Amino acid sequence: MGSRTRHFAIITVLIAVSTVVVYFLINLYLFERPFGASAEASQIETMFQAHFILMGFLFAIIVVPLGYAIVVFRQKEGDDTDAPHIHGNTTLEIVWTIIPVLIVVGFAIWGSFFYWDLVSANEGEVEIRVQGYKWDWTFYYPEHSVPGEPPRQDQTLVVETGQPVVLTMQANDVIHAFWVPQFRVKQDVVPYNIAIRSDNGDRQVIDLSFANPNYEEAAEAFNYSPQEVRIIPDQPGVYRLRCAEICGTQHWAMLANVIVLDTDDYQAWVNGELTLPADPNFANGTPDTEGYYLDELKAFCDEQEFSGVNCESEY
Numbered sequence: 001m002g003s004r005t006r007h008f009a010i011i012t013v014l015i016a017v018s019t020v021v022v023y024f025l026i027n028l029y030l031f032e033r034p035f036g037a038s039a040e041a042s043q044i045e046t047m048f049q050a051h052f053i054l055m056g057f058l059f060a061i062i063v064v065p066l067g068y069a070i071v072v073f074r075q076k077e078g079d080d081t082d083a084p085h086i087h088g089n090t091t092l093e094i095v096w097t098i099i100p101v102l103i104v105v106g107f108a109i110w111g112s113f114f115y116w117d118l119v120s121a122n123e124g125e126v127e128i129r130v131q132g133y134k135w136d137w138t139f140y141y142p143e144h145s146v147p148g149e150p151p152r153q154d155q156t157l158v159v160e161t162g163q164p165v166v167l168t169m170q171a172n173d174v175i176h177a178f179w180v181p182q183f184r185v186k187q188d189v190v191p192y193n194i195a196i197r198s199d200n201g202d203r204q205v206i207d208l209s210f211a212n213p214n215y216e217e218a219a220e221a222f223n224y225s226p227q228e229v230r231i232i233p234d235q236p237g238v239y240r241l242r243c244a245e246i247c248g249t250q251h252w253a254m255l256a257n258v259i260v261l262d263t264d265d266y267q268a269w270v271n272g273e274l275t276l277p278a279d280p281n282f283a284n285g286t287p288d289t290e291g292y293y294l295d296e297l298k299a300f301c302d303e304q305e306f307s308g309v310n311c312e313s314e315y
Contacts, residue, residue, distance in 0.1 A: 011068055018060035019053070026052045035309045037182035037235035037260065043114060044184040054103070118185070122164035122230060128157065129210040129226075130169040132176035132189045135250040136279075137241060140210045144270055150213050155279035156257045157241060159233045160266040170210065170226045177245035178229060180258050182237075182312075186244055187229040233260040237310030238277075238301055255279075257297070265304070276300070
């Protein structure tokens with residue numbers, strides 16, 4: 001085996017080993033993630049893994065040859081001769097231009113198809129309306145509301161395992177962001193307008209809040225479309241909704257419980273037969289007080305036999 005072939009073989013092996021090592025460092029230590037609790041999470045996790053592998057390979061293909069050259073081809077003591085002068089390699093430059101372009105385009109196409117799948121309506125999906133404000137969340141359940149009466153609401157997001165859900169979202173004041181790490185999806189929640197001007201110049205106010213019993217009519221009249229995000233929860237448990245957009249001095253406390261129940265327990269909640277733990281929000285206190293009801297949340301997890309990663313009962 002010639003020296004050039006031997007060096008190439010050693011570098012190839014080192015690149016492969018380094019890629020694996022860097023991949024595991026990124027995946028397990030540098031970018032630790034909670035487990036996935038939705039169908040969307042598994043797809044997003046697949047994209048994460050592909051990016052981690054690519055990141056490990058790109059790191060290795062740059063650093064390994066550089067490090068190898070520094071160690072193996074370093075100047076020997078007493079050797080004052082010049083190294084060979086290389087002015088360029090057209091073939092190499094074409095390769096390292098075309099291949100990255102193909103990779104980027106490939107990821108873009110893959111991401112486009114995946115994004116379209118994420119935002120497309122699912123058969124039989126249930127609507128839940130999410131209202132964010134300083135500094136809490138309110139959830140409205142039109143599917144379980146009585147026509148003509150104020151919509152059913154709760155401070156906790158309650159969903160059924162395997163049931164596709166579309167979350168329509170709005171903010172009362174400033175931009176917030178809906179983020180449940182276990183679901184892997186995040187969506188900015190922007191404020192809505194409540195006033196328009198009529199043709200004669202009079203100011204006409206339309207209540208576009210989800211709390212309005214006639215919200216559907218108001219939204220149609222104003223041609224209003226709130227933000228949407230779709231999920232299919234697949235792991236029963238208690239999770240935590242966080243605001244992911246800095247929204248003010250109490251941004252840290254803009255929390256809500258997200259409870260995923262199996263079909264029987266979900267129906268019991270709909271019927272008022274299942275009591276849920278209190279919501280951990282700013283109005284309830286600070287992380288060091290009993291106002292966050294974490295003991296109550298842990299007791300609920302034990303009762304439902306949620307444990308470990310399926311019960312986010314700590315702040």
